[in-house]
Amino acid sequence: MQIDQINNLSFWSKLKKPFIGLSPMDGVTDHPYRYIQKKYGQPDVVYTEFATVEGFCRGVTTPLKDFIFDESQRPIIAQIYGRTSQFFRETAIVICQLGFDGVDLNMGCPAKSVANGGSGAALINTPKLAQKIIKATQAGVQDWINGKTVNDCENITSKIAQEVKKRHLKLSQTYQQHRSIPVSVKTRVGFDSKIIEQWLPTLLETNPVAIAIHGRTLRQGYGGKADWETIGKAVEIAKNTSTLIIGNGDIASKTQALEKVAQYGIDGVLIGRASFGNPWVFNDNFSQEKITIQQKAQVALEHAWLHEKTFGKNEKYSFLPMRKHLGWYIRGFDQAKEVRQKLVMTNNSQEVKEILTQYKLL
């Protein structure tokens, strides 16, 4: 199947423009987070946390946790990172078999643990490898369309393969088919300096369905401001291609996202940090003031409960990753600090409920 055909058939071509999605965030956008964001904010598209193909193809099972989702989250994209093209190819087959709607390649992570090994944003400095990785992922999708499965992936352990097959059987008929899914990229405007004029054409040559661009360089990390002028330049560069350009960086509301769309002609926007404790950021009539603290407390409790339900049976289960979310929900009223101090000591949803009840937030 031609890449163009895959892209045209994909959910991206059916999304109403401009679309606003939930940006992938490691340690944040897990299954409970995405579920809550979809339920209360309805972002048009969501991504998983990034998952390592190097680890996955060496038997590390963490990506299986990252890849948990339910039907309410569609369209959902699995994001992966790494530097070994064969691993991308095999992981793409697995992602297809798990029923995802798309696969996204992280070429933007600045973390030393990722970029120092040549993955994430470091790929901006190795454009030939970046292209090889995109093509290998597209080939993995093609393998799936042609009938290959996790059983044909020589680097995937039998333990992982067994779990993939189990999840696959729980999908509806539609998602069990060997259907095509599109490959997209999420990146930054450069490594040390902004080099979108060289970097973007390199990516475009491989025909990804969409490129999400965070308007910072790797060197900037999360400092300074996202440069939307450069994102605007990217729109110009991609003008005569079918690749969608998605802007990202420092967007705090839907209104702001739509302003950027009007100003720079992007097809969509991804919102990351502004969604912390605030799924309503995606809503049409977003107004932080309209959401009462009681509503937020209710959602915080639901989130805590879902965290327990999703991960509670895991061998290395911990409530710790949930605590930061509780702090993000409980803000903006007189006793907020006091309540937060108690919530960050909790170990289960029952304790959360007791504290929220004690402060008459439930």
Ligand SMILES: Cc1cc2nc3c(=O)[nH]c(=O)nc-3n(C[C@H](O)[C@H](O)[C@H](O)COP(=O)(O)O)c2cc1C
């Ligand atoms: C805690 C955290 C984790 C992140 N993890 C990822 C990730 O796994 N994959 C990715 O492509 N970007 C990741 N990012 C970057 C965000 O997706 C986004 O590009 C960035 O935060 C800028 O958008 P924002 O200003 O709307 O937050 C992460 C950002 C944060 C704050």
